[in-house]
Amino acid sequence: MAQINYRWAITNALDEEMGRDEKVFVIGEDVAESGGSFGLTRGLLEKYGDRRVRDTPVSEEAIAGVGVGAAAAGLKPVIEIMFMDFIFLAMDxxxxxAAKMRYMYGGQVHVPLVVRTLAGGGFRTGMHHSQTLESMFGHVPGLKVVYPSNAYDVKGLLKSAIRDPDPVIFLEHKALMSLKSEVPDEDYVIPIGKGKVVKEGKDVTVVALGSMVHVAMNAAQALEEKGIDVEVIDPRTIMPLDSEMIIESVKKTSRIVVIHEAHAPFGFGSEIAALISEHALYYLDAPIKRVTSKFVPLPVGSGEDVILPTEEKLIDAVEDVLKGE
Known part of the structure; x- marks a missing residue:
């Protein structure tokens, strides 16, 4: 298997799915001539032409509207909202x-729409280009929400999303773009809704989302030197969520810490805490801990280092739950 980065895994997935199915097309701001943000659609215009790779006006509402209409008419649009912060303009x-159409028409209409968008901090670009808003969409019936943490997963999950008959919100983390992992040359997909145990352990479960998977792995390595065995879980998708995998892990370790980049109130960690409280409460030997961004807008520049979750904050949280705190 070749070692490729997260960026090229996205491009390869789009290329392969466009080659496999002529109903797939890509639209968004600067996706054609410029090759997209971070070059993620580079080369697609030359290969598939401007009928299937098209730049749009600067109007997220229009981009999403075209996508919903085309999907309902039987095509498979992949729309790009350049930064997730701009997705509010397309919420309606x-x-x-998109989320309600299948239900509203009694299953007679499908909306095979993929909404790709760049999320997360790490580039010091401030509060209008750095948000992670996955929980907002996980709350909406009819939407699937995917948040891959590595090149292998981003390719397999994007291919699954494009083949899915329902709308998928697909988050791509900016800070992961250069991260490499082994990716097979042959066609493969990863089922939406299936998480992964990244590292097995027996002392505490850490559920990590998106880029925080790598923070969790670094923390787990540091804690191992202290004799603490951490199990790291990457849900990969938050809707549908692989609840059973998380519950079984907590039954084994009796402790859990959740780390994600979004704010704590009403966030992904809150849902995991509720899940464990409902299904594995009596297995717990310590309170559930959350490690998240501070509840303020993310500042421009180095100030974001104070706001975002870190390896050190996660290590402190793990040590606290091992003390029963």
Missing amino acids: QIVNH
């Missing part, structure tokens, strides 16, 4: 139309 189309 995504939440009130």
Whole structure:
């Protein structure tokens, strides 16, 4: 298997799916001539032409509206919202139309729409280009929400998302773009809704989302030197969520810490805490801990280092739950 980075895994997935199915097309701001943000659609215009790779006006609502209509008519649009922060401008189309159409028409209409968007901090670009808003979409019936943490997963999950008959919100973390992992040359997909145990352990479960998977792995390595055996779980998708995998891990370790980049209130960690409280409460030997960004807008520049979750904060949380605190 070749070692490729997260960026090229996305491009390869788009290329392969466009080659496999002529109904797949890509639209968004600067996806054609410029090759997209971070070059993620580079080369697609030359290969597939401007009918299937098309730049749009600077209007997220229009981009999403075209995507919903085309999907309902039988095509398979992959729309790009350049930064997740801009997705608020398309909320009506995504939440009130794409998510509800199949239900509203009794299953007679499918909306095979993929909404790709760049999420997360790490580039010091401030509060309008750094948010992770996955929980907002996980709350909406009819939407699937995917958040891959590595090149292998991003390719396999994007291919699954494009083949899925329902709308998928697909988060791509900016800070992971250069991260490499082994990716097979042959066609493969990863089922949406299936998480992964990245590292097995017996002392404490750490559920990590997106880029935080790598923070968790670094913390686990540091804690191993202290004799603490951490199990790291990457859900990969938050809707549907692989609840059983998380519950079984907590039954084994009796302790859990959740780390994610979004804010704590009403976030992904809150849902995991509720899940464990409902299904594995009596297995717990310590309170559930969350490690998240501070509840303030992310500042421009180095100030984001104070706000975002870190390896050190996660290590402190793990040590606290091992003390029963």
